[in-house]
Amino acid sequence: MSWASKIATLFLRSQAATVDAWQGTATSPGAGSPVVERKARVTVHEHGRYSTGLEDLPYRSVPEAAVGRLAVYLRVLTSMIEQGVTTMSSEVLAGAAGVNSATLRKDLSYVGSYGTRGVGYDTARLVEHIERLLGLTRHHSIAVVGIGNLGHALANYPGFPDRGFPVTALFDLDEDLIGVPVGGLPVDHVDSIPAVCAEREVTIGVICTPVAAAQGVCDLLVAGGVRCILNFAPVVLLVPDDVEVRRVDLAVELQILSFHQVRRCGGNGVGPVAEPIDPIAVSR
Template identity: 80%
Template sequence: MVAQRDARPPRRNGAQPAQRRRGRAHRDPNTPDADNAPTAEMPAVEDAAAGVGEVAKAKSIPEAAVARLAVYLRVLSGMADQGATTVSSEELSTAAGVNSAKLRKDLSYLGSYGTRGVGYDVAVLVNHIERTLGLTRQHKVAVVGIGNLGHALANYGGFPGRGFPVEALFDVDPDLIGVPVGGLPVSHLDDIPKVCAERQISIGVIATPPTAAQSVCDRLVAGGVQCILNFAPVVLQVPEHVEVRKVDLAVELQILSFHVARRADIAAAAGAANGESPNGARPAGGSDSRLDRVADGMVVRSER
């Protein structure tokens, strides 16, 4: 048994965490560059991707790059909905909140290099990223703990459209057992192994109190669940083959608190160096000195 590793995805410009396990990009050496091929040809590329030759050529993708790929996919999907057919690396990097050099490096793991003067084909790039992230097939989800958070997750309509249909709900409250939530009846915790195995659940979401989280985790693993998203503020013990992502909202708020406090300290130090009082008032006759402008620049840069 091994303890879960804390997820530390990039948090620039609100990027959300992505899967923690490193994925692999596959590319058949005999397949033409898909970025320059029309979208209609993608099924042939997908068939080639399943070949043994491409598996042999597989390239590991860094974990941080996997997190950014999920952000690129969200941005590209929005662009596609608005009718965009091509996008430059500069446009995509700005929308995703990363520098263009890093973006091009990330996309190179997919074998996607774009076309000079044209950029990337949006539909093809979406297809590449979805295939790499394993989104070309559905991943059935079970939610355990139907409190406020569990209710919200069970009723969220955005999961099925992204390939994550919620197929099972569990709780111990006798008043909830058998009651439909989001169209699904709630089952008892004791039924987790059986139901998860029967419905081929691959992702379990733990939204229980911390005291119940490990027991729930053990039941999910017994039911064949391979990935767990844990909202309980505890470290779960799982077998080596099980992936765990931990979402601790209190920790995220504390990190944001650190950044707020740091900016306030920088502003206070800059004000003191310029002769301002602690409340930020400028002495009579004070001017907008070069020091003020430098301090203002420090604060702005710290936000990026």
């Protein structure tokens, strides 16, 4: 795959990709081969069908948008269980998650849970199904690179280990930070990323560095065997085909919200609305 294709894939993946649950591949519509490979055993059959040897779960191709919603359902269900709720109707669960009932039922069909008519969903069993599909029953280990304000906050956030994502390694370039404990962990130098990540079996790397350092840090994480990266730096990372990158760009999210704000106000939001571009005038 060319570098241009990789960049295009990263930009389009959130809109076009589908994640093949329990088999570890993602494919883009119309593509001839997987664009993301994970560490699952995958068998390719005729007509492009895949299987993983995980016979206790049916094969499902799950859209990436549905994966995100399943994570929301899991959060809602966990909260309900803590309050002693044992069953929930699709209407109640959908309302709590901010989706409609049809979308909820479609999403839950991917995990093989259809509920009981007149009763609803068994919350504990549904949590089990969703956790298995999302891979939350497996061991995860998180490394945070860049211990500035954001890195400090992530290292100290108690919600990560509570949800099965313990932070096990911290890295920075600042000599004054090396060896200093943050969130109970000493900060290591970035040069040790490959060795430490391999030793501690890090599965997910979180990049909180400036833009200029992000690609180099990404390369070190990959060298340490990390195949999933959460990137807070506003830059597209170039990675091998078997590495999955999720980018969190807060400025982009604010720009998207700005668009919705202007649209909701009928074009009368705060500040002037850009005039549509006349393609004929531009071509002159």
